[in-house]
Amino acid sequence: MAIPSFRFSIDRGGTFTDVYAEVPGEPGFRVVKLLSEDPQNYPDAPREGIRRILESVTGKIFPKESFPAENIEWIRMGTTVATNALLERKGAKTVLVTTKGFRDLLQIGNQSRPKIFDLEIRKLDLLYEEVIEVDERVRIIKESEKSDPDSGLEIAEGTTGEKFAVLAKPDLESVSKELEAVFEKGIRAVAVVFLHAYAFPEHERQIGKIADEIGFEQISLSHEVMPMVKMVARGDTTTVDAYLTPHIRNYLESFRSGFSDNLEKSQLLFMQSDGGLTDSGNFKGSNAILSGPAGGVVGYAVTTELGQPVIGFDMGGTSTDVSRYGDDYELVHETETAGVRIQAPQMHIKTVAAGGGSRLFFRNGLFEVGPESAGAHPGPVCYRKDGFLAVTDANLVLGRLHPEYFPKIFGSNENEALDFESARKAFEKITAEINAYSKERKLPAMSLEEVALGFLRVANEVMVRPIREISVMRGFDIKEHALACFGGAGGQHACAIARDLGISKIFIHRFSGILSAYGMGLADIVVEKQEPSALVLPENKVDNSLNYLLKNLNKLAAEAKTELLAQGYKSEQIEIKRYLNLRYQGTDTALMIPEPDSTSKYDTGITNCELGISESSPELQKNAEKFPDYVSAFRETYLREFGFDLTGREIIVDDLRVRAVAKSPGLQKFPLAKKSGTPEVEDRTRCYFMAESSGSGRWQETPIFRLENLGTGQRLQGPVIVMQNTSTILVEPGCTAEITEYGDVLLNVETKTFREIGTQADPVQVSIFGNLFMSIAEQMGRTLQRTAISTNIKERLDFSCAIFDETGGLVANAPHQPVHLGAMSEAVRQQVKLQGDNLKEGDVLLTNHPIAGGSHLPDITVISPVWQGEKPIFYIASRGHHADIGGISPGSMPPFSRELKEEGACIKTFKVVENGIFNEAGITELLLAPGKIERNPGEPAISGTRLLSDNLSDLKAQVAANQRGIDLLLEMIEHYSLEVVQAYMHHIQNNAEEAVRNMLKTLSVREDLAEVDILEANDFLDDGSEIVLKLTIDRREGSAIFDFSGTGPELWGNLNAPRAVTHSAILYSLRCLINQEIPLNQGCLNPIQVIIEDGSLLAPS
Structure with missing residues (x-):
């Protein structure tokens, strides 16, 4: 009998399948990369990769249809089979069985809107085709009910030790008939999700037994799939499990059947989303979503071995995945994929739509990278398929990629090299467009190389943002980390990314181009x-x-x-x-x-x-x-x-x-031979680099080396290019590369030096600063979301965080609620006006009053001035919806209130922090004050806040979020100087203004309006109150007048809108019409004049 001697680690991705194998003989391993789908040449990519390696090593012929696996010790695989089926909605026909009254729960979800400016909202199809509602219900009982023998409740104990009242038991006969009916329709997968089933599973078990007797092939019970609280996420996860597991099972059967012995004597393991391997029998839908990317995390986590935490940077063609490894794998237990919430342990991987295929645009004075991708077809311009200008083209024209070292797989016949000339012509065209824009504004012209490098710098900043999110925003010092770079495009950007983050070490594995596959062999x-x-x-x-x-x-x-x-x-x-x-x-x-x-x-x-x-x-x-x-x-x-x-x-x-x-025995390491002396240069080229100290760019001679020709201990001084079989490593000037014992590349990056930036607008810097300001607002939002108590803030994301200039004008915000967008600027200005000279350093202000820039009373705004010398130089603010602040009904949004005081505490201005001390007693008094208001007989009583401790916690969270923004802004000032930061705040506002003006001009032409034209509209509230709008659009200036004259008088009720809310609505509408990623700030409203009559329902007294 032959001795097993082959071990296969496979990553079956969406486009390519990578295979790494340990084999007998020299050099001890083989690597194969092939298309994941190529039905004309082979039925299954992983099996074909195995077949090719077996033939290559043994010299024997192995038929494509089926061959024996007697020499295979094990196969470990990560696959996107489940992910692709979820994205494409190609899973099994599924029925959802849930508690009566909750049939639409999973469709409603948590009401979050990931794209709040999208006018064409496309929701993905539901995973289930049918819903069966079961009249069953349990609830957790109160302490007082446990000892009351007369309550008449049937009480049972749950798995958590909590007591449950059984209010209704399922009618099993009725459920059986309904399940039989959907079974007759061809549905074979069932997901059972009942209220509180995570702790009281009995009713789910009963339904599962019936489904099994009927003959359903896949039965997923939520308490078995993921016994955790939160019915929406638990329900989605259970549905995913039912929907995908049959699809996975079919693939596994198909894969095994391609081996004549059905792999009976070979171990077959699959990578789960949490970075652990499992046998094929336990590989199911809910733990398969990140099967492929998890292998990459394991790969760098096990191999980096630098004695410090590591950031994983996996840059591919359409997107970039980033992750972090400290002493253990970092897992999250609730994520969203393809519109579905997954409640299961998964590697904490953040994905950003920026990769080698990300398209490049110049719009309204901004350099933009993505999120659109050129894809594999037609791909970037250099792919010779009439494609789109992309990041890969920028690397090519700057000398960082070399056609002669790439396989000739491009063009319509897939037999040509990368097309340098076409990429250069595309950049000549966009450079002319940029310079025409600059000439109109008396800005310096840019060379083609400066334009291409500018796009790369913007792309790098886009990719740096999620790295900050998984590190800095979670309290880790990014400078203490190393950067582990892998993926086909990562090596070209590694030095620049590390320098932008302040990271001094980069680790690039010998097999970085297939590290996800390699990681499968290292997993436990x-x-x-x-x-x-x-x-x-x-x-x-x-x-x-x-x-x-x-x-x-x-x-x-x-x-x-x-x-x-x-x-x-x-x-x-x-x-x-x-x-x-x-x-x-x-x-x-x-x-x-x-x-x-x-x-x-x-x-x-x-x-x-x-x-x-x-x-x-x-x-x-x-x-x-x-x-x-x-x-x-x-x-x-x-x-x-x-x-x-x-x-x-x-x-x-x-x-x-x-x-x-x-613990897995892991893969063998194959050391390189030691080499001394000057490494052999394979070729020489010229690359374009920008000097960090001066900001000027120039071409530099750059030697090219092949990694396989280098030996242990050899060092290379940048600029150099190191070619790997599956990727390119760019060692930038000021950086060094060292070849390790096992053929990995260790790069040392010089600390980023301060580069002088002028205060004149630079289109590249405007784009970069836009990303930087947005990153600060996002980090504030992340801090607030994670530290707040209120479900409104944490789950419904009813909050906004923003940065304002010295005048109170909005610079950047992390938008979640449109009604906040334009109103917060008015709130900041009102607070500065109300406090006047009384405002001191160390003070933080609080307001919620509609007359002072507020919306409704539960939306409390906390404002922190940023001081330098005797005056504030910026303002940071956060607005969050508090669960209750008093009033005549819980929630502080009574449907029949007629006076503001009936909705809770009204605060025009208050120093919630004074001289750096949180004024808990003062804000407590204000929040409880409504409860002291005397009422006439027959009028509903007014309460103070019903959730004081939650209010205080949420306010402290808002103060903490603001402080996070202040710290980050001060870091930016230290790096660039106050003058530059303030200048670019205004440049970004000017850019937004220009975008709105251009949109209004375009809209005027598209709608065939006169140069100055008037559009009129009206609408009515339920009580007949009229809202009147006369919109004047001036195409000559790109301006507009929103005239609400004639709108009905203020109402004796709660449907009046403060002026600030009207400004928010206008700003939101403008941003939606622009339909492009622009900084959302005060500049958007500069071309706009708003006319509202005092005393109307849009400007109540």
Whole structure:
């Protein structure tokens, strides 16, 4: 019998399939890259890659249809089969079975709008074709009901220890008939999602049993798929599982059938979204979404070995994935893919629509990169298919890519080299367009090379933003990280990305072009177990709750370990990792906290542990005294992530999680021979670079080396180009490259020097500063979202964060709610006017009054001035919707209020922070003040805020978000100078103004209007009140007058709109009409005049 000697690691991507194999003989490995879909030449890409390598190494013929796998020890694969089926909606026909009254829950989702300016909103199809509503209902009962024998409630205990009242049991006969009916329609997959099923699964189990008896082939029960709170995410995840698992199962059967022995003696493992391998029988829809990208994270995490945290940078053709690795894989437990929320452990990978194929535009004075992509067909201009100008073309014309080192696979017959001349002609055209624009504005002309490099610099800034999000925005110092670069295009941008981030080391693996495939061979085999909880995590070590947690963690560990032992792994190979998913009482942001002490003191012999022992047994109590300090670990993590701690609040255990890891033997390393002396130059070329110190660009002679011709220890001084089989590495001037023992490339990047930037507008710098200001606003928003208590802010994203210039004019914001966009600027100006000379450094202002730039009262605006010397130089503000601030009804939005005071606390201006001290007593008094208002008999009573502690927490979160913005702005000033930052604030506003003027001129021509024309419209409220608009568009200047004269008088009710809200509506409409990514700021309103009559419903008294 032949001895197994081949090991295959495969990444089946959407376009290409990469195969890395360990093989007998020299050099010990093989690499194959082939198209994932090529039905004319082979039925399955991974199997074809295996076949080619077997033929190459053995010299034998292996038929394409089917061949034996007797020499294959194992195959490890990551695949986009599930992701593609989800994107293309090609999964199994599925029926959703859910609690009566919730049939539309998954369709409604959480009401978030990822593209708030898109006038053509396209929602992806639902995953399920039919819905069956079941009249079943349980609810968690109150403490007072538990001891009331007369309540008449049927009470049952859930898996979390909570008590549930069973209000309605499912009519199983009726459900059976409905399931049989959809079965007759050809549906074979069922997803069952009931309210509270994560902790009370009995009703789901009953439905699952019926479905099994009927003959459904895929039955996904939410409490089994992911037993976590949040019905929408749990429901989506369960539906994904039912929808995709049959598709995955079909692919696995097809893959196995291509081997004559059905892989019976070979191990077949698949990469899960969490970076762990699982056997093919456990590979299912809910854990397969990031199967491919997870391999890349494992690849760089295991191989970098620099003794510092690492940022993963995977730049491909259409997008770039970024991730972070510290001491462990960073996982998230709720994400959204293809319009579906997935509640399952997944690698924390952020994707941005910028890659080698990202298209380049010059619009309204801005250099824009993406999000549109040239794709593979037609591709960039240089692909010879009449494609679009893209990032790849910029790298080509600047000498960073070389056609002679690329395969001749371009052109209509796919047999030609990259087309340098066509790419250059395309840049000549856009350069002429840019210079014509600049000439009109008396700006300096740009060379073709400066234009191409300008686009690359903008592309780099676009890609840097998500890196900041996964590092800086979570409390990590980015400068302490190394950058691990992989993917086909990553090496061309590595030095520039690292320099922009302040990173000094870059690691590029020998197989960086196929690192996702290589990572499959390095991954460990993982089994995860999880169960919900509702316990308060005690700080007292003798609390009996610790016994319960310990017992259940050990139970989960035993179950997970038993599964791995059954797969043939030995006990000494298995490592148990325990986690508690913790959150503060009253919040819904849970953090998955790993066991603080990695060496467990209490898990000896867990496979034989007595699972039925009493929680008060001496053994368990003794171990509970050694229970790790999860409390301190949680507080430290919370403080790092959010910048403050909610001391005094109880810590809730939402979930217990155990990860059993069977350590993989991994792949062999093949060292290079040591070489000394000057490396052999393969070729020489010229590349265009910009000197960071002067800002001027020039061509420099650049030697080219082949990585396979270099040896361990050889060093290269930039500029040089190192060619790999599947990628190009650009070592920029001032950087050095060193070849490591195993053929990896370690780059050292010089610290970024300050480059003098003038205050005159530079189109490239306007684009870069636009991204920088937006990044600051986004980081503020991220801080606020994660630190706030209110569901309105955290989940509905009813908040906005913004930066304002010294006059209070909007510069940049992270928009979530259109009604905030134009109103916040008015709020800032009103506060400056109201406070006057009373405003001091260290003060933070608060307002919510409609007359002072507010919208409705629950929207509270917090404003922080940024000082230099005696006056503010900027303002930072955040506006968030608070769950309650008093009034005649909970929620502070009563439907029948007639006076403002009936809606809660009204605050024109208040120093919520004075001299750096949070004025808790003062704001508490204001929020409770409505409760002291005396009412006439028969009038509804007015309450103060009903959620004071939440209000205070949310206000502190807003202050923290503002401080984050201030810190980032001051960093920018330190780097560029105050004069430059302020100049570019105004340049960006001017750019937005120009975009609006151009849009109005274009609209006037398109609609065949006169040079100055008037459009009129009116609309009516339910009570008959009229809103009148006369819109005058002046094509000569690109201006407009919005005249609301004739609008009905103010109402004795709550449907009046403050002036600031009308400005918001106008700004939002203008931005939607522009239909292009522009900085949304005060400049948009500069060409606009607004006329509103006092006393109308748009300007109430």
